[in-house]
Amino acid sequence: MSAVTIRDVAQAAGVSLSSVSRALNGGKHVSARIARDVAAAADRLGYQPDFTARSLRTRTSGMVGCLVSDIANPLNATIVRAAEARLRDAGYLLVVASTGNDPARERTAAIAFRGRRLDGLLVAPGSNANAKTWRDLGAAGTALVIVDRDPLEEDGDVSWPAVLVDHRAGAMAATRYLIGLGHRRIALLTADAEMRPSRERIAGFQEAFAEAGIDPAGAQLCLQSSPMDFAHGDALALLRDGGLHGSGRPTAIVALGTRILAGVLRAARDSGLSVPDDLSVVSVGDTDLAAVHTPAITALRWSLEDVGRAAAELLLQRLRGDAGQTQNRALLPVDLVLRDSCAPPKTI
Amino acid sequence: MSAVTIRDVAQAAGVSLSSVSRALNGGKHVSARIARDVAAAADRLGYQPDFTARSLRTRTSGMVGCLVSDIANPLNATIVRAAEARLRDAGYLLVVASTGNDPARERTAAIAFRGRRLDGLLVAPGSNANAKTWRDLGAAGTALVIVDRDPLEEDGDVSWPAVLVDHRAGAMAATRYLIGLGHRRIALLTADAEMRPSRERIAGFQEAFAEAGIDPAGAQLCLQSSPMDFAHGDALALLRDGGLHGSGRPTAIVALGTRILAGVLRAARDSGLSVPDDLSVVSVGDTDLAAVHTPAITALRWSLEDVGRAAAELLLQRLRGDAGQTQNRALLPVDLVLRDSCAPPKTI
DNA sequence: CACATTCTTGAAATCGTTTCCAGTAACCTT
């Protein structure tokens, strides 16, 4: 029961409210005697400042928001944890909200955040439908950092600080590797082609084909048709029906994301294809599933901890107002972890 | 830039501040004319209430906290998501913090929460070291709901509202099933024996042995010795050295948790044992890994969504102050999902 | 020693709401 306010401390220490405030905030213009007395009184009474009142006056809350499509997604969850750890050390609380990539929910969350005066926001927008919302938030004084999404607005005018992952280089490395093994028909299975990560990966995938001077028709893109079965059906069709354009079934699949990897592995099993003898598989994103599966799945890996940390760091720089030396980009590398799920294609 | 306050609305509508407040909060004692005018003015000006100021006056924040050991743990993350969804619908924001089961961090988080006037708290304490902290928080008016942890304080005086999972029944069902298949030497591999979930599972495990009237020496408990390798080493020792007490290696393993399951599966592979022919495996907790692994792993499953939802529901009941009809326990069932990782033991 | 400058200090204003309190108007009831 912390009914003890700054007023009580003032009374106990026999000084005025203003002096207590100054003393507690370590400000200048306080005599040593008062500083000592106030500290003692505050300690004795167990005073805890009321952030609500402070927020009202200072227009800062000591809280930052985090807006992602789904906090339960292990990728996001890890990022959130790392960001939370860094922010907590800096004295901030983290408020989270899942948007399900729904622009309307993004907007209502943004409004709720602004109403609570959140100082900053880490956000992975599900689309660029809410550009105006972010701009408004920025204008209202909220520091904004984009996480692994397009940092540029459509018109290219505004660019937000952002933490980006080099998905393009990663996808290129994986594709190069498969091409190097002799694969010529490789399918890329992805949930959407809209958002930055997928778009960049697709670009890297195709770039690798171009670079190798190989028939780009072998680079098969397959968008997940139904989000329900995690691409299980799509993978099945791909493997059974001899490929998308009748060009023969792919000898290798690059699966974007944990759930899709699961769908692909089930599909391979259902089709009686063995990995890696009949089908090479690369997972984009390294998870328990990829690491422990038999055979262990070759995967693209990047550090989610680093993403979260970097995002928090960028945000903290703005919150502290480190004018001048604020960077506004972080580009994190992607590694190809070689395991046992890839082999040269069987000559048919 | 929301510099528009209730004062501006009052001016625009030509009424007093108090009337605006009453009108906006849908209170009684407002004439239809004023209600209409105020709504119109607020709408026109784009008024958004300032929760900071409101909080100061009403002593409520519209936020609830969530304190778990690790938000990135898929189990917690799913619970958090479900709780967040329910709470968001009710107009609350969710503040998260990871404690790493460290009592000191729990305490500082609790202080930060109280300073921000959080209305409620979902918490999965890492120990009962902080009983006093929770009691203080409760005394300060914070609604508290315990998630899958002991709801009773050590002295048994106070009992918190709690969402519990019937881990005991689940473990019994799994053990019964293995015993029914003919297994007599079954190992239970777990990270700790302290916290409620593990304790209950161990109890259920032993109860099943007692029930079957079988030599309880076959029920081997193995605590994870090093958290680093996710019980890989422990599992290896168990499988190689012919069991814990020289009583022969277990023919079945029940692995508590995703990471431990991964360790066990790696250990089985490393020992050249095939699942389920040489070793039956049951996973406690159903994950992608368990579902997609070859062979698919029989698992104990409970709905994390239900846990999160139920926790939010319990909390909301208290927040709304539904006196009388507030339940303070929810007990959620655990199901045994039969897959391909269990078989009768080979007669040696 | 007189005067200017800097340091401390407390009173009061402020942040944006909600809510208590009184005052007025409207509506019943007999």
Added chain:
DNA sequence: AAGGTTACTGGAAACGATTTCAAGAATGTG
């Protein structure tokens, strides 16, 4: 029609901090 109850309404007082301002004390300077 008079008195009593009830419904609205606006002024003002919270809520608990920070910050501005002006006054007083202390110090420095010529």
